[in-house]
Amino acid sequence: MATIPATGARTGEQFLDGLRGDAREIWMNGERITHPLEHPGLEAAARSVARAFDLQHEHADEMLYPSEKTGQPVNVSHTIPRSREDLERRRRSFELTAAMSGGMMGRTPDYLNVTFACFAGASSVWARRGNEQGAANLVAYHELMRDCDLSTTHSIMNPQVDRTKPEAEQAMGQVALHKVGETENFITVRGARMLATLGPFADDLNVYPGSDIRPQDGRYALAFAVPMGTPGLKLICRDTYARQRPAFDYPLSSRFDEMDCVVIFDDVDVPKERVFLDGDTVGYSEVISDTGWRGHITHQAFTRAYVKLSFALGLGHTIANMTGVVRFDHIQEKLGQIWNMAELTRSALVSAEAGARLDEHGVFYPDDRPMLALRGEMPKWLPRCHELLQLIGGGGFMCTPSEADMQGPLRELIDTYYQAAGGDAERRIRLFRLAWDYVGSELGSRSELYERFYLSDSWRMTAVAYQIADKSFPESLVEQFLHD
Numbered sequence: 001m002a003t004i005p006a007t008g009a010r011t012g013e014q015f016l017d018g019l020r021g022d023a024r025e026i027w028m029n030g031e032r033i034t035h036p037l038e039h040p041g042l043e044a045a046a047r048s049v050a051r052a053f054d055l056q057h058e059h060a061d062e063m064l065y066p067s068e069k070t071g072q073p074v075n076v077s078h079t080i081p082r083s084r085e086d087l088e089r090r091r092r093s094f095e096l097t098a099a100m101s102g103g104m105m106g107r108t109p110d111y112l113n114v115t116f117a118c119f120a121g122a123s124s125v126w127a128r129r130g131n132e133q134g135a136a137n138l139v140a141y142h143e144l145m146r147d148c149d150l151s152t153t154h155s156i157m158n159p160q161v162d163r164t165k166p167e168a169e170q171a172m173g174q175v176a177l178h179k180v181g182e183t184e185n186f187i188t189v190r191g192a193r194m195l196a197t198l199g200p201f202a203d204d205l206n207v208y209p210g211s212d213i214r215p216q217d218g219r220y221a222l223a224f225a226v227p228m229g230t231p232g233l234k235l236i237c238r239d240t241y242a243r244q245r246p247a248f249d250y251p252l253s254s255r256f257d258e259m260d261c262v263v264i265f266d267d268v269d270v271p272k273e274r275v276f277l278d279g280d281t282v283g284y285s286e287v288i289s290d291t292g293w294r295g296h297i298t299h300q301a302f303t304r305a306y307v308k309l310s311f312a313l314g315l316g317h318t319i320a321n322m323t324g325v326v327r328f329d330h331i332q333e334k335l336g337q338i339w340n341m342a343e344l345t346r347s348a349l350v351s352a353e354a355g356a357r358l359d360e361h362g363v364f365y366p367d368d369r370p371m372l373a374l375r376g377e378m379p380k381w382l383p384r385c386h387e388l389l390q391l392i393g394g395g396g397f398m399c400t401p402s403e404a405d406m407q408g409p410l411r412e413l414i415d416t417y418y419q420a421a422g423g424d425a426e427r428r429i430r431l432f433r434l435a436w437d438y439v440g441s442e443l444g445s446r447s448e449l450y451e452r453f454y455l456s457d458s459w460r461m462t463a464v465a466y467q468i469a470d471k472s473f474p475e476s477l478v479e480q481f482l483h484d
């Protein structure tokens with residue numbers, strides 16, 4: 001099993017080297033993948049993840065800080081924030097990482113870095129009901145992630161066997177991930193989880209709670225981390241959406257397919273020092289509700305969403321100017337809708353930071369109210385951008401000869417007949433191909449699905465926002481008229 005040395009912030013090359021040499025079992029289309037660089041469907045995205053590692057060195061002032069343990073520079077997404085400035089710095093780092101892909105890569109390593117920094121900052125929640133060792137393991141793991149600069153994936157949902165039943169009652173309880181044995185040094189787990197985005201590009205897999213669990217289902221209440229090369233761990237990839245075509249043809253698909261996998265635990269031994277929770281069904285929901293995870297993860301997620309909305313606005317604005325439709329007021333209104341979404345997201349982030357406060361764990365916690373409101377809306381807003389871009393671009397998305405066409409005998413005709421008010425034929429074709437990769441290619445469609453579901457669905461999240469909202473002011477406004 002490969003071991004990543006604790007060198008602090010890694011370069012892209014060090015990250016790619018770190019994926020070599022373990023016995024990982026990643027499968028795609030019947031083929032076992034030894035290293036993502038050796039698979040044409042994964043190579044480009046591996047280089048993009050590597051780019052995220054290089055980025056932290058290029059922006060060291062903004063993205064690195066000295067590790068509390070080793071003093072070496074490490075990524076600020078590992079910070080346990082103690083001040084508003086820590087939050088602002090962390091957001092800037094999220095923004096730089098997201099901008100690299102126009103927000104198309106949702107699961108760059110900063111996503112889980114924030115999660116585990118949040119968990120470690122509230123380790124007393126994990127320690128409840130006698131789980132002091134699990135909490136200590138979690139704090140040590142957060143330090144390992146930070147000081148070894150790990151790339152990790154996570155898998156928190158059980159498969160869709162029958163969503164109307166508890167895990168233990170679906171398929172005789174066999175499918176959902178559960179514990180089947182224990183020795184002095186290991187627990188053994190079996191079952192499956194969906195999904196693990198970034199799986200082929202991860203050093204470790206993290207498992208932590210994703211839903212509530214019944215008191216009698218303790219064997220399903222698990223949180224742990226294992227290296228990807230752990231025997232029995234198998235990841236099955238969906239089809240690759242990485243087009244092995246020039247960047248001209250598919251500017252996004254040729255770079256940013258972060259991949260989604262189903263994870264099968266075929267009797268996996270998890271070392272006890274990597275177990276954070278084992279059997280505590282109450283703790284299983286408390287680590288999500290009481291650690292501040294909601295506010296911290298949405299700080300990363302909606303910074304990326306702000307970048308992606310801005311990218312959508314840039315696409316719509318450039319297309320509308322390219323074809324002249326920007327002069328129509330209903331097109332301006334559509335562009336305005338995208339701007340509204342981006343601006344409300346930016347405002348929510350500013351508001352969350354402005355209203356942040358020290359919580360009971362001594363961690364600076366973003367005001368989660370604007371984030372909870374966005375958590376219901378964002379899964380509708382980003383798909384709506386796809387629709388708005390289609391309405392702005394019309395059939396232009398289909399007027400897109402490939403790079404091979406551009407280099408062929410028809411080039412002169414293409415230059416004449418594909419020109420536009422706002423640019424020559426090549427610029428117009430490049431732009432529409434880029435926008436199609438955002439809204440319509442396989443990667444674009446996957447991206448829309450991702451936005452709808454990666455933080456659970458919009459409907460249930462809106463209901464949760466309502467349930468936990470402070471309703472005292474609205475109630476008081478009504479009450480004052482009910483007592484005359």
Ligand SMILES: Cc1cc2nc3c(=O)[nH]c(=O)nc-3n(C[C@H](O)[C@H](O)[C@H](O)COP(=O)(O)OP(=O)(O)OC[C@H]3O[C@@H](n4cnc5c(N)ncnc54)[C@H](O)[C@@H]3O)c2cc1C
Pocket residue numbers: 107154155156157159160163194195196197198210260446449450453454455456457459460
């Ligand atoms: C592209 C992509 C990448 C992802 N990456 C990851 C990842 O890296 N790690 C990870 O852990 N997860 C990941 N997820 C999974 C994500 O967490 C789940 O998709 C999400 O939790 C929703 O669950 P589900 O997809 O099983 O849908 P379901 O829960 O099966 O929902 C399907 C439909 O049924 C409705 N429904 C289901 N149950 C109920 C209910 N009880 N009450 C009312 N309505 C209900 C839903 O609203 C929805 O409309 C990813 C998902 C996608 C699409």
